[in-house]
Amino acid sequence: MKYGLDDKLSVGAMFLYGLQWWVVSLPCVVILGTIAAGMYYSDPSRQIAYVQQLFLIMGLTMTVQIFLGHRLPLNPGPASTLLIGMGASMSLGPDAQYSATALCGVALAVIGFCGLIGKLRRLFTPRIVSVVLILIATTLIPTILRLMFPNQDDSHLMAGQFVFVLIAVFILFYANTRLPGLAKSLTVLLGIVVGSTAYILLFGSPGLPPPPAENVFSSFRVINFVIDPGALLAFVFCFLALAINEIGSIESLGHMLEATDMDSRLKRGMGLTGVANAVSGCFGLLGPVDYALSSGVIAATGCATRYAMIPAGVGLIACGFSPTIVSVLVSIPTPVMGVLFLYLMSTQLASGILMLKGPNGLDDFSSGVIIALPLMVGLAVTFAPPALYDAFPSLLRPLLANGFVMGIITVLILEHWLLRKKTT
Numbered sequence: 210m211k212y213g214l215d216d217k218l219s220v221g222a223m224f225l226y227g228l229q230w231w232v233v234s235l236p237c238v239v240i241l242g243t244i245a246a247g248m249y250y251s252d253p254s255r256q257i258a259y260v261q262q263l264f265l266i267m268g269l270t271m272t273v274q275i276f277l278g279h280r281l282p283l284n285p286g287p288a289s290t291l292l293i294g295m296g297a298s299m300s301l302g303p304d305a306q307y308s309a310t311a312l313c314g315v316a317l318a319v320i321g322f323c324g325l326i327g328k329l330r331r332l333f334t335p336r337i338v339s340v341v342l343i344l345i346a347t348t349l350i351p352t353i354l355r356l357m358f359p360n361q362d363d364s365h366l367m368a369g370q371f372v373f374v375l376i377a378v379f380i381l382f383y384a385n386t387r388l389p390g391l392a393k394s395l396t397v398l399l400g401i402v403v404g405s406t407a408y409i410l411l412f413g414s415p416g417l418p419p420p421p422a423e424n425v426f427s428s429f430r431v432i433n434f435v436i437d438p439g440a441l442l443a444f445v446f447c448f449l450a451l452a453i454n455e456i457g458s459i460e461s462l463g464h465m466l467e468a469t470d471m472d473s474r475l476k477r478g479m480g481l482t483g484v485a486n487a488v489s490g491c492f493g494l495l496g497p498v499d500y501a502l503s504s505g506v507i508a509a510t511g512c513a514t515r516y517a518m519i520p521a522g523v524g525l526i527a528c529g530f531s532p533t534i535v536s537v538l539v540s541i542p543t544p545v546m547g548v549l550f551l552y553l554m555s556t557q558l559a560s561g562i563l564m565l566k567g568p569n570g571l572d573d574f575s576s577g578v579i580i581a582l583p584l585m586v587g588l589a590v591t592f593a594p595p596a597l598y599d600a601f602p603s604l605l606r607p608l609l610a611n612g613f614v615m616g617i618i619t620v621l622i623l624e625h626w627l628l629r630k631k632t633t
Contacts, residue, residue: 211511214281214466218516226512227520229394230284233506234521235528236397237286238267239538240549244352245287245495246539248295249303253418257536258428261529262494263287265425268525270485270497275515275522279459279478279499281468282507282515285485288498289554290345290454290613294447295495296352297611298440303493305437309444311490312436317448318483324476326456332625333453335569336576340583340620341450342561346554347584348591348612353554356547366412370544373411377404377548378555394506397549404545417540420532432493439607446614448486451498455482458499465504466513575630579623587616 212218218226239260246259270285295306320326333341357374358367377400385396392399421428459478463471478499486496507513528534565571571580591612598610608614 210507210513212514212517214468214513214515216514216516218514223517224520226510226514226517227524229510230282230506230518230521231524232398233394233502234267234271234284234286234525235538236401236549237500237553238263238525239401239541240397240546240553241287241289241292241495243539243541243546244356244550245292245295248299249493253539254421255428257418257532257539258421258423258425259494260535260539261421261425261532262429262492263529264525264535265529266485266489266492266494267497268522268527268529270481271518271525272522273485274478274481274499275518277477278481279463279474280515281459281462281466281474281478281503282513282518283458283462283478283499283503284518284521285482285497285499287495288451288454288486289349289557290447290450290498291444291495292352293345293348293613294444294611296349297613298443298607301437301440301607302435304433304435305440306444307432307490307493308434308436309440309490310496311432311434311487312441313444313448314483314486314488314490314496316483317452317486318480320452321476321479321481321483324472326452326475326479329449329452330456332621333449334624335564335567336579337617337620337624338453338457339561339564339570340580341453341617342564343558343580343584344587344613344616345450346558346561348587348616349550349554351591353547353551356543356550358547359543369412373408374544374548374551377407377545378551381548381552382555394502394509397553400549400552401541401545404548405541408542408545412542412544415540415542417536420536425529425532429492431491437607439604443607443611443614446611446617449617450613451482451486451496452479454498454501455479458501458503461501462504462507465507575628579620579628582623583616583620586619587612590615 242260242263246256250256250259267285291310298306358370360366381396381400385393388396459475463474482498489496571577598606601609
């Protein structure tokens with residue numbers, strides 16, 4: 210390792226390594242931010258403003274975590290598990306959804322700062338964590354399909370887009386296995402550039418959306434708080450998954466770098482992630498979580514110092530102040546977004562499957578059922594006819610209509626009650 214966790218860098222080295230972290234951080238903010246913005250806003254300029262705000266939140270979160278939080282070189286990005294909660298409760302409206310996000314963020318901050326994380330860690334066994342990772346990927350399939358086929362009234366165009374998506378995904382995974390070192394970490398960014406170019410040459414350019422008329426600070430809006438019990442219950446499960454992700458990212462990187470005082474790092478990191486989600490919810494934005502891909506970047510560059518994240522955080526904040534840059538990023542063709550999201554969720558699915566190889570994974574038929582039934586329940590709920598849920602009370606609808614939540618409830622019941630192994 211060239212630079213340890215707390216090593217200082219020269220200005221030139223800090224800029225170069227920070228530039229690499231900034232480039233790695235861009236794709237997920239753009240992809241998930243564009244998807245979330247498209248859920249609520251049809252006006253392209255409003256979508257740009259949303260992504261600008263998201264860049265500001267992610268940049269500030271990264272910078273604060275470096276100095277006051279876990280103090281590890283982790284890059285935050287929008288939480289895909291919250292995207293599931295948003296998509297499954299669209300009928301409730303954004304105020305109810307983001308109010309639930311803000312309240313759950315406060316709860317997560319309390320759990321983190323008060324050192325209550327141990328209770329969550331005992332609840333989520335390796336099998337449950339594996340199911341959560343797989344559910345995140347599989348229950349986002351409807352979102353991926355909408356991205357792949359934005360024009361569903363043109364069958365010939367859809368056929369072309371389908372072939373394009375398949376070929377592009379194969380190329381991405383081939384590149385991921387062949388690219389050396391840091392280039393492997395840039396696979397998604399390369400996919401954006403090369404994929405967008407290829408799509409525009411084949412199907413035409415969607416054009417650049419107009420930038421918003423107001424500056425990024427003027428576009429911030431505080432939500433009207435609406436406490437919907439159904440939405441709140443649904444987002445509790447989404448935040449349980451977010452907490453698992455955060456714990457895994459901090460602990461895995463801390464172990465890799467042999468960082469000291471990990472309990473304190475975990476408390477502060479989880480607490481600040483909760484604060485960032487509470488703030489994001491108040492302003493109607495998708496909340497952040499730390500991504501585990503940081504270990505790959507560190508292994509490729511040999512640079513583990515947290516100070517290299519400072520230019521990256523500044524760069525993300527700078528994107529938030531530049532509607533021109535965000536306008537270019539948001540204009541990425543929707544099917545290309547679908548390709549990249551399919552790629553990212555496939556890697557998430559692979560991570561969930563790999564966890565089953567370890568202790569307390571798949572060791573008998575009952576453990577196989579603990580994995581299989583929640584996934585089947587999650588998929589069945591995700592693709593069930595929407596009219597099915599009209600007969601249920603409005604309080605239960607956000608739970609029963611959410612495949613991700615129902616899958617988690619199922620695996621918790623099986624693992625800790627129905628199929629729990631007796632200890633001797």
